[in-house]
Amino acid sequence: MNTAKPVLLAAALLGLAGLMAGCAPGEPPSPGESTTAVSPGGASASPSASAGGSPSQGTGPATRSPEPAETSASASPTGAETEEPQAQGGHDDPARIDVVVNKQRPLEPLDYFPADLATPALTPGPGGDDAQLRAAAAKAAERMFAAAAADGAPMxxxxGFRSYETQVATYQHWVDVNGKAGADRVSARPGFSEHQTGLSMDIGDASGSCRLEACFADTPAGAWAAQNAHRFGFVVRYQxxxxxxxxxxxxxxxxxxxxxxxxxxxxxxGAKTLETYYGLPAAPDYR
Ligand SMILES: [Zn+2]
Structure with missing residues (x-):
């Protein structure tokens, strides 16, 4: 399926699709900047690249491997400065659902690849046809999408998941186009993208409006997610x-x-970031 797609194409598409996504391809300071910065040749349509860059490992059995972190160490943090979870490993184990990845906290190993990726049955938007998530997140996403649709906010x-290899190609693409400093403004460095954990996804409003734009927050799906995603285990990561x-x-x-x-x-x-909630240092930029 996606195996046939050239990595570079996937990278180019990713760069476009995830432009505004501090997501995997990082996040540009402003929509306008990203738009002007984009002028690669990969302006192809149908960016089904999100998970397309990971031909090496396919979808794992969706039911295998229970979620270790879900039940164990996640009970403690009630206050923003609670440090207790760190005794569990400091949110640095990528296999745990409480792992925190940011510009100061790369994945370890850098090329971490989730063992239990699944392809949830979700309504795809552009590029989302083959989006993968780790099993627990995939199931939660299906429940969340159903609830949102029932509430009149279809998403x-x-x-979803993006591999290290995909990110290497995507980041390099932007380095070639804009130089390293420029690349850092629009693309996460390989090993620093939260999408590589298999626990993150980008959603859109069924109307297609405000896709990957700040105004998504005002769409039915965006507004619904902000108020309800937590009921399904998700948080708006970048507020x-x-x-x-x-x-x-x-x-x-x-x-x-x-x-x-x-x-x-x-x-x-009321904590607005995982860093604050888990009591971890701020990560405004790379070291
Ligand atoms: Zn994202």
Whole structure:
């Protein structure tokens, strides 16, 4: 299927699709900047690249491997400065759903590849046809999409897991086009993308409006997600005004799965970032 697609094509598409996504391809400071910065040859349509760059490993059995982190260490943090979870490994184990990845915290190993990727049955938006997520997140996403649709806020999936290899190609593409500094503004460095955890996805509104744009927050799906995603274990990872903490400007479309217990507690606490909620250092930029 996607194996046939050239990596570079996938990279180019990713660069476009995820442009505004601090997501995997990082996040440009502003929509306008990203738009002007984009002028690669890969302006092809139908960017089904999100998961297309990972031909090496296919979809794993969706039911295997239980979620270790969901039940174990996620109960503690009730306050923003709670340090207790760090005793569990400091949110640096990519196999746990409480892993925190940012510009100061690369995945370890850098080429981490989730063992239990699944392809959830979600309504795809452009590029989301083959979006993959880790098993627990995939199931939660299906429930969330059903609930959103029932509430009159149907959503689509635009992107899910992205492999290290895909990110290498995507980042290099932007280095070639804009130089390293320029690339860092629009693309996450390989090993630093939360999408590589298999726990993040970009969603869209079924209307297709405001795709990967700040105004997505005002669409039915965007507004619904902001208020309800936590009930399904997801949090809006990059909220407005948190750039100095997360390293990315607002991305109301980028959801991160951390399990219902933590997501609910974080929402209730008012914490706007995983860094704050888990008591981790801010990560405004790379080291
Ligand atoms: Zn994203």
């Amino acid at each position: 689509t999936v635009l992107s 407005p005004g948190q750039e100095s903490v997360t390293g990315y400007s607002a991305e109301p479309w980028h959801l991160r799965y951390i399990g219902t217990k933590d997501a609910g507690a974080m929402f209730s606490s």
